[in-house]
Amino acid sequence: SERTFIAVKPDGVQRGLVGKVISRFEERGYKLVGLKAIVPSKQLAEQHYADLSARPFFKGLVEYMTNGKAPVVCMVWEGKDVVRQGRAMIGATNPLESAPGTIRGQYCVSVGRNIIHGSDSFESAEKEINLWFGKAGEL
Ligand code: ATP
Ligand code: MG
Numbered sequence: 001s002e003r004t005f006i007a008v009k010p011d012g013v014q015r016g017l018v019g020k021v022i023s024r025f026e027e028r029g030y031k032l033v034g035l036k037a038i039v040p041s042k043q044l045a046e047q048h049y050a051d052l053s054a055r056p057f058f059k060g061l062v063e064y065m066t067n068g069k070a071p072v073v074c075m076v077w078e079g080k081d082v083v084r085q086g087r088a089m090i091g092a093t094n095p096l097e098s099a100p101g102t103i104r105g106q107y108c109v110s111v112g113r114n115i116i117h118g119s120d121s122f123e124s125a126e127k128e129i130n131l132w133f134g135k136a137g138e139l
Pocket of ligand 2: 118120
């Protein structure tokens with residue numbers, strides 16, 4: 001069955017939004033198959049966002065994910081179309097485009113403090129699950 005990697009970022013954890021995120025996915029009908037809270041190493045965060053390494057906000061993004069003020073809550077969710085549905089439920093990256101009713105559209109206004117991550121493709125999902133949880137078979 002299809003799987004995706006969803007992570008509540010440190011600002012979402014600090015604001016107490018983990019339960020709300022889990023509820024939304026559970027209520028939609030998805031199954032939680034992996035869950036842990038960790039402060040990622042700089043290397044892990046850099047690998048996770050490797051595609052963005054040339055962007056001006058990259059250093060700040062890695063610092064935000066790794067500063068340890070709160071952990072990242074890492075999740076693997078499973079179910080029909082969960083990669084695309086997960087992205088739809090999360091909402092757009094740009095706060096002005098994240099629709100009310102989406103997670104970002106309900107809980108945040110800043111692109112640099114946007115609560116949650118979701119894999120953007122099957123390939124990213126597989127890569128990210130392996131990166132954060134180890135090989136998929138170990139889940
Ligand atoms: P994510 O990968 O975290 O789910 P996304 O796929 O919606 O987010 P990406 O383009 O992959 O968006 O950007 C990754 C993350 O980098 C964003 O979620 C945000 O935290 C940060 N980011 C993106 N653009 C900016 C920006 N202009 N300024 C600051 N941070 C940014
Ligand atoms: Mg992304």
